[in-house]
Amino acid sequence: MRRYYAVFLAACAVLSAGCATTRSAGSQAPDPAQQNLTAAASAIQQSLRDLSEAEQYDKMRTAPGAPRLRVQIPGLERMVTMPWNGPLEPAVMRLAAEGSYEFKLLGRQPAVGIVVQIGPEPATIADHLRNLGIQAGTRADIAIEPAAAGRKGIVAIEYSNGGL
Numbered sequence: 001m002r003r004y005y006a007v008f009l010a011a012c013a014v015l016s017a018g019c020a021t022t023r024s025a026g027s028q029a030p031d032p033a034q035q036n037l038t039a040a041a042s043a044i045q046q047s048l049r050d051l052s053e054a055e056q057y058d059k060m061r062t063a064p065g066a067p068r069l070r071v072q073i074p075g076l077e078r079m080v081t082m083p084w085n086g087p088l089e090p091a092v093m094r095l096a097a098e099g100s101y102e103f104k105l106l107g108r109q110p111a112v113g114i115v116v117q118i119g120p121e122p123a124t125i126a127d128h129l130r131n132l133g134i135q136a137g138t139r140a141d142i143a144i145e146p147a148a149a150g151r152k153g154i155v156a157i158e159y160s161n162g163g164l
Helices: 003-021 033-060 086-100 124-135
Strands: 084-087 102-105 113-117 139-144 155-157
Touching: 003 124, 033 084, 033 124, 086 102, 086 113, 086 155, 113 124, 124 139
Parallel strands: 102 155
Antiparallel strands: 084 113, 139 155
16 A cells, blocks of 8 residues: 555656746847837937927027036036936936035926936936936026136026926
8 A cells, every 4th residue: 555655646746747847047039029119219219309409409509608518517527327207396406416506496487397307327417407408498498607706506497488
């Protein structure tokens, strides 16, 4: 009887082992549809950025004496990483604080906030502010008054037409 019991247990173990599946720890091939979707999203984002820059061109051209953000402003040349997807004001406020600048709001704020996005790539504070200004489009400007003669610099959001 013991012998049949041992054979029965051994047979169950062998049969159960045959049902077990092994998962390969190797990487799966990326889904081509997901790759195409990611590439399309990147292309759309770049096109929107180009369109926003073109929209801002006239404004930048009419103020030739104004400092350009491509020229590094003292205090705003530090490289930071700030992934952001949300309202404009807190993003500008946080970047101003990173550069030890004072933050101000000018003009009538819009009823619906301006939503902006900053990617995870490192860039200077000035470049991030320029990017946010481009995303704000004609609804708001980001103005920078550099520090001088012992006073703090100012980063301001200037709303035009209540952000419309």
